[in-house]
Amino acid sequence: MEKFSIYAPRLVNPEENIAPGHRACIGCGEVLAVRYALKALGPNVIAANATGCMEIISSCLPTTSWKIPWIHVLFENASAVISGVEAARKVLARRGKIPPGRVFCLAMGGDGATSDIGLQSLSGALERGHDFLYICFDNEAYMNTGVQRSSSTPYGASTTTAPPGKLSVGQWSQKKNMAAIAAAHNIPYVATACSSYPFDLMAKVKKAAEVKGPAYVHVLSVCPTGWRHATDITIQMGRLAVESGIFPLYEVENGRYKLTFDFPKLRPVKQYLKLQGRFRHLKDEEMDKIQKQVDKEWLKLKSLVGMAGEKKPIQVPAQVQAPAKVKAQKKTRTTRPTKKTSRPSRKRGRK
Amino acid sequence: MSHRTGLEVSHAAAEAVKLARVEVVAAYPITPNTHVPERIAEMVANGELDAEFIPVESEHSAMSACVGSSAAGARTFTATSGQGLELMHEVMSVASSMRLPIVLSLANRALSSPLSVWGDHSDVMAIRDCGWIQVFAENGQQTFDLLLWAFRVGEDPRVSFPVIVNFDGFHVTHVIEPVFIADQAEVDRYLPPFKPNAVLDPRRPVTMGAYGPPFIYSETKKAQDFALHQAKEVMLQGFAEFEKIFGRKYNFVETYKAEGAKVLLMVIGSFAETAMDLVDKLREKGEAVGLVRIRLWRPFPQEELRQAVRGAETLIVLDRAISFGTLAPVVSEAKAALYPEEKRPKIVSFVGGLGGRDIRLEEFEYMVKRGIELAQKGQEEIYETIGIR
Known part of the structure; x- marks a missing residue:
C-alpha cells in the first residue's frame, strides 16, 4: 500500500472532478467509472449528461458534485445538446469570443438513454461528425426508476418489467450491441471498457477524447442495487463479466477491431451469473443457453479481430492476472452461497 | 439605410436572422417553415453568414442542440411548424426554465390528424404554457422586425428568456411582400452582442439543469414566472428603441x-x-x-x-x-x-x-x-x- 500511494498519483490524475458526497448507492460501479473518465479527461471538458442515476445523485439543487462545466437537459438528448455546445464553441472561437484551443465535449448517459430513448439523437450526432465523445455507462436496466428492462438488459435477467414467472424467463431478448451500432457509423474510435479495469478505462477515454471527430466508449457499470449482489464485489463482478466473455473489452479504431484482453480459456458464465440475484431463477439449461450465446459472440468478435488482420492481439496481462489474484484471495467470498448476498429492495426515485 | 425590397417572407425572416449575426442555427425541415432554414443554410454555405448550421435529425434534437448552443454562449436560432413544435415540446419548457434566450420563428401550422400542412394556431396554443415569450406577426415586415426585437429582448440579461415569433403558415410565410430590410449598421445599433449570465466554460465551471426536489421546486417556478412578468418593461423598451431606429411602432x-x-x-x-x-x-x-x-x-x-x-x-x-x-x-x-x-x-x-x-x-x-x-x-x-x- 505504501508503494501504491507513491506511484498512484504518478499514474493517475489526482484531481477529482466529481466531488465526494454525492448520493450514489454503496458499491456503485457507474460513479466509479465516471470518476475515472473525468480523471482521464482533466479539467478541459464540457459535459452533457442524460437524465439517469448520475444526474440524480450529483445535482440536487442547490448543490452539485461537478467541478467541470456540466449540463443536464433531458433523458434522450445528451448527444444533441453536446452537438449544440460543440457547434457554439467552434463559431465563438472563429469569431474570437473565446480563446482558441480544444475543449473536450463529453456526452454521457446510461444504457436506456443510449440504446433506447436516446439512440436517434446519438446516431444523428455520430453521423454528423461532431467532435465529441459519448460514454454509455451501461448498468443493463433502468436502475434509476427501479430496475426496468432496457434493450441493453442481458437475456435471462430479472427486471421489474420483464419479471420471470411461470411463462417467462425474465428478459427474453438478447442484449443490444451498442458498440457495434456505434462502429457502424464509421466513426474513428469505439471501445468497450469497465471500471474494474481502471487504467484501461482511463486510457480508452483519453484516446477517445483525443481522436478528432466522434468517439464512443461503452462502459459496463456494475450495479449491486439492480443486479442484486453484495456491494463489496463490484470490482470482481466487472472482472468476471470480462473474463467470462460476457462483456469483452475491445477497441474499434478506424474500423479495425482490436481485443484488449484475450483469454486462452474463458471462465464459465455460471461463475458470473450465480453471484447475482437477477439471475437466481435461471435453470441450468438456461444458463447453458447463455453460455452457448456467449461462446458464439466471442467467436464472432475474434473473427472480426482476425478479419482486420490482427492475428494475435493482446499481450497485456498485468491486468488479467490481477483478477485471478483477487479471486484467489477472496475465494470464500466468491463462492459465498447466493442466498446470503444482499438484496437491496429500495426503489430509486423516478426520473 | 433600410432598403425596401420584394421577397418571400420566409426569406425576410432569414435576412433578419443574418443581420442579427446569429451564431448557431439547428433546424429540421417541416412545411411551411422550411424556407427559413433553407435560406440560412444557403447563407452559411455561401459564406454570407459566419455561423454553424446543424442539420439535426429531428425537431427534438433541434431544440436540444439550441439549448446546448445557447448554454455555451452562442446567439441561437431555430425555426419550425406544427408537428415539429410538438416534437420539441419536451425541450421547450427546459429552454425557458434554464433561461436560455433562443429565438424560434414559428410558421403556424395545424396539428394532425387529419394531416394538414396548412396554417392555424393549434401548434402554438398547445405550448402556450411553456414559459417562452410569444409574439404574433401579421405580415412580412412585422416578422422581420419582431425577430430582431426577439433577440434583443430575450438576450437582455434582465430577461433571459427564449422567444417565439409566430407568423402564419402559407398566408404569411410563402407570400412575396415588400419589406424594409434594415442595414447592418442599424441592426448593430439596435442589437448588442449576446452576453449571457452564465456559460458552459471550463474557465469558470457551472452546473446547469440540476434537479429540484419538493423543497425547492416551487421557489424556482415562482421565480421564473415573476421574471417573465418583469420582462414586460424591457419588452416595451425594446419596442421604443425599435421605433427610434427603424421608425416602426409596436405594442403589446x-x-x-x-x-x-x-x-x-x-x-x-x-x-x-x-x-x-x-x-x-x-x-x-x-x-x-x-x-x-x-x-x-x-x-x-x-x-x-x-x-x-x-x-x-x-x-x-x-x-x-x-x-x-x-x-x-x-x-x-x-x-x-x-x-x-x-x-x-x-x-x-x-x-x-x-x-x-x-x-x-x-x-x-x-x-x-x-x-x-x-x-x-x-x-x-x-x-x-x-x-x-
Whole structure:
C-alpha cells in the first residue's frame, strides 16, 4: 500500500472532478467509472449528461458534485445538446469570443438513454461528425426508476418489467450491441471498457477524447442495487463479466477491431451469473443457453479481430492476472452461497 | 439605410436572422417553415453568414442542440411548424426554465390528424404554457422586425428568456411582400452582442439543469414566472428603441380605428389584415366598429387589453384554434382578463381559419353582424365556427 500511494498519483490524475458526497448507492460501479473518465479527461471538458442515476445523485439543487462545466437537459438528448455546445464553441472561437484551443465535449448517459430513448439523437450526432465523445455507462436496466428492462438488459435477467414467472424467463431478448451500432457509423474510435479495469478505462477515454471527430466508449457499470449482489464485489463482478466473455473489452479504431484482453480459456458464465440475484431463477439449461450465446459472440468478435488482420492481439496481462489474484484471495467470498448476498429492495426515485 | 425590397417572407425572416449575426442555427425541415432554414443554410454555405448550421435529425434534437448552443454562449436560432413544435415540446419548457434566450420563428401550422400542412394556431396554443415569450406577426415586415426585437429582448440579461415569433403558415410565410430590410449598421445599433449570465466554460465551471426536489421546486417556478412578468418593461423598451431606429411602432395590444367603437373585433395573427379592411369598410358606412390585435401572447397583456376594450359594448373574438372541451384559447384569455372589470363588454367567440381555410371579407362581415346579434340575445356562451359546412 505504501508503494501504491507513491506511484498512484504518478499514474493517475489526482484531481477529482466529481466531488465526494454525492448520493450514489454503496458499491456503485457507474460513479466509479465516471470518476475515472473525468480523471482521464482533466479539467478541459464540457459535459452533457442524460437524465439517469448520475444526474440524480450529483445535482440536487442547490448543490452539485461537478467541478467541470456540466449540463443536464433531458433523458434522450445528451448527444444533441453536446452537438449544440460543440457547434457554439467552434463559431465563438472563429469569431474570437473565446480563446482558441480544444475543449473536450463529453456526452454521457446510461444504457436506456443510449440504446433506447436516446439512440436517434446519438446516431444523428455520430453521423454528423461532431467532435465529441459519448460514454454509455451501461448498468443493463433502468436502475434509476427501479430496475426496468432496457434493450441493453442481458437475456435471462430479472427486471421489474420483464419479471420471470411461470411463462417467462425474465428478459427474453438478447442484449443490444451498442458498440457495434456505434462502429457502424464509421466513426474513428469505439471501445468497450469497465471500471474494474481502471487504467484501461482511463486510457480508452483519453484516446477517445483525443481522436478528432466522434468517439464512443461503452462502459459496463456494475450495479449491486439492480443486479442484486453484495456491494463489496463490484470490482470482481466487472472482472468476471470480462473474463467470462460476457462483456469483452475491445477497441474499434478506424474500423479495425482490436481485443484488449484475450483469454486462452474463458471462465464459465455460471461463475458470473450465480453471484447475482437477477439471475437466481435461471435453470441450468438456461444458463447453458447463455453460455452457448456467449461462446458464439466471442467467436464472432475474434473473427472480426482476425478479419482486420490482427492475428494475435493482446499481450497485456498485468491486468488479467490481477483478477485471478483477487479471486484467489477472496475465494470464500466468491463462492459465498447466493442466498446470503444482499438484496437491496429500495426503489430509486423516478426520473 | 433600410432598403425596401420584394421577397418571400420566409426569406425576410432569414435576412433578419443574418443581420442579427446569429451564431448557431439547428433546424429540421417541416412545411411551411422550411424556407427559413433553407435560406440560412444557403447563407452559411455561401459564406454570407459566419455561423454553424446543424442539420439535426429531428425537431427534438433541434431544440436540444439550441439549448446546448445557447448554454455555451452562442446567439441561437431555430425555426419550425406544427408537428415539429410538438416534437420539441419536451425541450421547450427546459429552454425557458434554464433561461436560455433562443429565438424560434414559428410558421403556424395545424396539428394532425387529419394531416394538414396548412396554417392555424393549434401548434402554438398547445405550448402556450411553456414559459417562452410569444409574439404574433401579421405580415412580412412585422416578422422581420419582431425577430430582431426577439433577440434583443430575450438576450437582455434582465430577461433571459427564449422567444417565439409566430407568423402564419402559407398566408404569411410563402407570400412575396415588400419589406424594409434594415442595414447592418442599424441592426448593430439596435442589437448588442449576446452576453449571457452564465456559460458552459471550463474557465469558470457551472452546473446547469440540476434537479429540484419538493423543497425547492416551487421557489424556482415562482421565480421564473415573476421574471417573465418583469420582462414586460424591457419588452416595451425594446419596442421604443425599435421605433427610434427603424421608425416602426409596436405594442403589446394594438388597436385599429378603435376610438369610440361600440363593437370591437379581436384577432391574433395575419387575419388582422383582412379585419382591417372590414373595419375600413364599416367605418365608411358610419358604423362604430374597431379592431384589437394581440401582439404579445405570453406573458399575456391583461391590463393593456382592459384598456384597449374600455368603452366597447361587444367584443367579438376570433380564434384560429380549438381548445377541445373548453373555450378557445384567445377568447378564454380575454374573458379572464376582463372579468374583474366593473363594466365589461359582452364577449362573443368565433373559431375559424382552421387547417389553412381562408376567412374572407364577407365572412368577417358576417361575424360582426352575427356577433352583435348573439350579444343582444345574450347567447354569447357558445362559439360559432366560421364557414363550417
